[in-house]
Amino acid sequence: MLTSHQWRAGAHRLTWKGSRRLDGLDLPIQELIDTAPDGFVVVDDETLIVFANRTVENLFGFEPGELLGKPVNTLIPQRLHEVHRNHRISYIQDPKVRPMGLGLDLVGRRKDGSEFPVEISLSPLRTSDRTLFTAIVRDISERKVLEDERKVLAMELETERERDRIAMDLHDGIMQDIYASTLALELALGAGDGSGETTEGIERVIDQLQAVVRNIRSYIFDLRPREFSGNLPEAVANLAHEFQQNSQVVTEVQIDASATPNLSTSLTVYNIAHESLSNIQRHARAELVKVTLEFSNGTGQLIVADDGVGFEVGADREQSHRGLRNMFSRARSIDAELKLDSSPGNGTRLSLRFPISP
Secondary structure, three states, X not given: OEOOOEEEEEOOEEEEEOEXXXXXXXXXXXXXXXXXXXXXXXXXXXXXXXXXXXXXXXXXXXXXXXXXXXXXXXXXXXXXXXXXXXXXXXXXXXXXXXXXOOOOOEEEEOXXXXXXXXXXXXXXXXXXXXXXXXXXXXXXXXXXXXXXXXXXXXXHHHHHHHHHHXXXXXXHHHHHHHHHHHHHHHHHHHOOOOOXXXXXXXXXXXXXXXXXXXXXXXXXXXXXXXOOOOOHHHHHHHHHHHHHHHHOOEEXXXXXXXXXXXXXXXXXXXXXXXXXXXXXXXXXXXXXXXXEEEEEOOEEEEEEEEOOOOOOOOOOOOOOOHHHHHHHHHHHHOOOXXXXXEOOOOOEEEEEEEEOOO
């Protein structure tokens, strides 16, 4: 049975008095809450913390009792205070048990300023004279690591599938074109009577073979393994130069070497640049490509623009354009913003804005 108990609030401190009796066992509620695996926070209507269990104090790096009376924003990064205020106002208008920030990546801030991903559940707590708000806080850092690893493995699997597709294209497409061109050349030589018709036939074959060479160069650009040294400006410049050599498309390059992001960010940006240029070579039929990399105020921006045929950005390209899906997935992995501007006949502009130190 449940014995008498009460919440007592005052001087920004909230304590639970009483115990729960279960099959003859006395279970002190305060001890149960303090030793719970998840953090437990109670906030009043002025957003001040009136209770925090030991799990929360340890999770955020505070001494026992140090959080009492502090605003709940103490546990939230400064850049998110305004967002949190808006969510708080919305929640107070309709308080009920529900997850906080459903669909969002929530972040907690420790006393030392470091941040970590959290999962939070909210519920109202009505007393005799007012309504308090409770939050259950869980550190999901390990889960995030596992999710990131899963995403990396999924991307690698997608890359392998794309390589298989390219290998099939090489076998079923390019090799057939070369074989057909060879047969046509043999026929032209067999009819070599010096007439203009023979000459035109040979010229057509030469044009076909030149197209085949261009296609092979395109596939080589996609499949050729590259070593990434970690210097993003240098790597993007080399990539643009190689693209011009393989595609014979005029390529203008503007590179800012004033900053070098960390290795993970640099590699992701480099891969997006490569995927973008590959798409241009395969689909754009462009005559001019411009590649720009610049840095300002802790942010980098990669721009890849072409004057090619363009496409309808809003069209469903789920199956036919895995490259686009890969780029957006890579951008999300480094908290970057990827935009595509394109329309039929007006070329394509890719813009990637990314934090130098995410």
